[in-house]
Amino acid sequence: MKVILKCTRNSKQILKRFHSKDAKNLIKQHTEISRDHLTPEIALHLITQNCQLWHSHPDTCPFIDPFWAFYWPGGQVLSRYILDNKELFEGKTVIDIGAGCGATSIACSLVDAHHIIANDIDNVACECIELNSELNKTSVTTSAVNLLGGNDLECDILLLGDMFYDEITTNTISDWLDHIGSCPTNILIGDPGRHSFKNHPMKNKLEKVGTYDLPASCVSENNGFTYASVWQYRPS
Ligand SMILES: C[S@@+](CC[C@H](N)C(=O)[O-])C[C@H]1O[C@@H](n2cnc3c(N)ncnc32)[C@H](O)[C@@H]1O
Incomplete structure (x- = not known):
């Protein structure tokens, strides 16, 4: 390849x-x-x-x-949540959109998710995810296909770690989540309170399921964000 x-x-x-x-x-x-x-x-x-x-x-x-x-604050808290709530992920099929370094997908493998697709449109990210997965002796499948906007995702859980970094992407993902249908059944988001996320109307459809303080290394890399939260998408 x-x-x-x-x-x-x-x-x-x-x-x-x-x-x-x-x-x-x-x-x-x-x-x-x-x-x-x-x-x-x-x-x-x-x-x-x-x-x-x-x-x-x-x-x-x-x-x-x-x-x-880089391991972004939204991804860090989402991965922490996964490692701390093993029972929610065990045996599940998961798609991690915008997987970056792959840590969130690797966390899913460590808690025995059944099948994990680490999706990132950057081919180099997919290479890095493979390296990191190997380093942690985990099993993760990579995909560089742009899944945003598509229907019929065959998975139980959809993960979005720090994907609301600008307004256009936030609107694109928000519209997509509105039309995605009943599968996946669980959609989880990690975000440190980025501007385009915290005031977005989509917030009415989200329930906070966890908040974590960020470690010093992450705070210094991320313009003073000191904590980040995990949200569950719950459309009415
Ligand atoms: C801010 S990083 C977050 C990475 C990781 N989730 C984390 O939290 O550490 C955003 C990632 O999304 C990827 N990305 C952007 N648009 C995408 C799309 N349409 N589909 C999949 N990945 C995308 C980028 O290549 C980048 O790796």
Whole structure:
């Protein structure tokens, strides 16, 4: 399988093709394995302050928008909730939309979910998820298909970790959830109170099921968010 990584050098965009193995090596080269987050049970390849890329000019980054290299506050609390509520996930089929580094999917595998699809439209994220899943000896299937807007999701549980990061995406997901039908039966969202989420009309259809303080590393990376919550979608 080939993945495409966009490489920016001297502000000029060059398209580079890497084999999956090369992408994984590049991820390993530019990240460190970290457990400094809310779910230390899970080891993750992340770009941290100890990595050269953290301190480098964006033009030298071999990846375009490597969201997968960070473990976002919404994902951290969602994964914590999963690890703390094993019985809700055991034996279930789960789709994790915008899986990023894959931690939330990995949490599902650790609590014995039956089948987990880690979905992210960024092919490099899927490579990173495979690396992280292997690192934690878990079983996760990756998919880079854009599922947003589609119907008939064959799963029991849909997970959305920190997916309400801008207004357009928030509206797109909100409209989608309104038309998604009765399957999946359980939709869970992790969010630290992002602007486009906290004032959205969709909030009337959500019930808060958990709130967690964020660890210092996450607070310093995320503009002062100090806690984040898990919400369950409950349309009337
Ligand atoms: C803010 S990150 C959250 C990652 C992870 N859930 C977490 O909380 O750590 C958002 C992720 O959503 C992915 N994404 C954006 N639009 C998407 C879509 N339509 N379908 C699937 N993934 C998408 C991005 O590539 C990115 O990895």
